[in-house]
Amino acid sequence: MFKKILIANRGEIALRVIRTCREMGIKTVAVYSTADAESLHVRFADEAVCIGPPPSNLSYLKMSNIIAAAEITNADAIHPGYGFLSENAKFSKICQEHGIKFIGASPEMIEKMGDKATAKATMKAAGVPTIPGSEGLLESYEQTKKLAKEFGYPVMLKATAGGGGKGMRAVWKEEDLLKAWEGARQEAAASFGNDGMYMEKLIEEPRHIEIQVVGDAYGKACHLSERDCSVQRRHQKLTEETPSPFMTDELRQKMGDAAVKAAEYIKYEGAGTVEFLVDKHRNFYFMEMNTRIQVEHPITEQVIDYDLIREQILVAAGVPISGKNYLPQLHAIECRINAEDPYNDFRPSPGKITTLHTPGGHGVRLDTHVYSGYTIPPNYDSMIAKLITTAQTREEAISKMKRALDEFVIEGIKTTIPFHRQLMDDPAYVEGDYTTKFMESFKMNDPQ
Structure with missing residues (x-):
């Protein structure tokens, strides 16, 4: 069993993990940004390490700072909670390379399931029902138009790297498809640096x-x-x-x-x-x-x-x-x-x-x-x-x-x-x- 777990998160989930660790007799390390110095997870952990200023990309998303905090405190595992680095394949891999157990999915698993198009293909192969949709990413507007006709409207355009509703457009008729296609791709490129799109049949009253x-x-x-x-x-x-x-x-x-x-x-x-x-x-x-x-x-x-x-x-x-x-x-x-x-x-x-x-x-x-x-x-x-x-x-x-x-x-x-x-x-x-x-x-x- 682990002797010490670093919680790479903040707020209620960090506190939630600390409570269970304490019941299991496992020591805990909290990491925090300067904005969270007064947070309860900092108070209740056995040790606490400041990992940077308030912006997430300089603290809770800064992998090098979190790994350094784990190493200086001799933590043998990292619990990522949800959000932040919890589904980051690169972070999971870095933990592996440093001999620290990532309490979450392996890098391969995150890559397999994190990309929506890959995940759908995997589930299809497993015999799990999937929404009728494009095989892999859409290559052109012409292909998109053809497939939409096959599935029957309404359809949903989705960014492959999406999340939080970004890069998604519902299209109810063919004359609206071009505008939705262009808008979704632009939003996806701006939000995720990736304008890859796929399309699915829109599920009614979901x-x-x-x-x-x-x-x-x-x-x-x-x-x-x-x-x-x-x-x-x-x-x-x-x-x-x-x-x-x-x-x-x-x-x-x-x-x-x-x-x-x-x-x-x-x-x-x-x-x-x-x-x-x-x-x-x-x-x-x-x-x-x-x-x-x-x-x-x-x-x-x-x-x-x-x-x-x-x-x-x-x-x-x-x-x-x-x-x-x-x-x-x-x-x-x-x-x-x-x-x-x-x-x-x-x-x-x-x-x-x-x-x-x-x-x-x-x-x-x-x-x-x-x-x-x-x-x-x-x-x-x-x-x-x-x-x-x-x-x-x-x-x-x-x-x-x-x-x-x-x-x-x-x-x-x-x-x-x-x-x-x-x-x-x-x-x-x-x-x-x-x-x-x-x-x-x-x-x-x-x-x-």
Whole structure:
């Protein structure tokens, strides 16, 4: 087992990893930028190393500084959390070369699954359902036009190096295709330095449902059931739940089997998520695989009583998994609390928290790194907390979430608490009748 793990991340996920390490008797090293000197992950780790100024590219993305921090503290493993370097094949390789265990996917695995076009071809070969689309990258507009006719409109153009909704365009009719093709390529080139595009059939009334998997070093994988992440704004998830209100037992079995098949086909090692789009007829299609821990992992932990971070560490240390698949015994909902103003187009709201009162009680979990007096820096993602409620039924989990949100007081900044409180009363959400288009028609009520 590892003696010391460096956490190459910040905020609530860094704190989450530190907590599990402490329970396992493993020493921890926090790294931080000067903007995060007062952050809780710095306080709770056994050691802390400053790795640079506030901009991510000079600190949390600066591989040489993180490796140097690991070497001077004698860390024998690095946990990357999510975001930053968690799916960076080059960083995974550098860790290997320095004899430091990267608690995540191998460089080959990240390369295989990180590029969407390659991942799709791999899943097709594994026999996992994929969305009808171009074989590899599109070579010309003429080819794109021809394929779009074959698939039938609507179609979706996507950047191969994409993320966060950049370089994506939905096209409903042929006369709009050229403008979308040119716009998507320009945006992809500007955002990722790569204008490679591919195209897929656009799935109608889609739900975004993902299956959590864990694979070990011996080629065995299991699944931990699904999470429904369909409530999104600009391709960013706002709330997640498990089990999905759209799922049937038959669909869960099929999707779970497909996710395990995918993981075992590529001999996946570690915790990962196989993401699917599910259409209104409950046909499901592979979308992508995230080769890291997800933001929304706590809801899975809550419904099957399973520490995913612990499992990541054990698998990385060479411990085999049981191979047993898990089904949710309870219902859990997660609301991402962001420092954003939901009444002002979700504009970021960094600044000092002057008052903080956190909710508690049976079935309420809060993962956060903030405290009263903490200043949220403007340099990073605006998520400041994850509020999770767990109950016997979905109705009870929603009631519990309403109560917890009513108790949750954050002053000094704007947060998305009022959005989530309104969402929990929304008739369509309460019915479980939502798709990835849900936020397009959602309007905030006037503030009281």
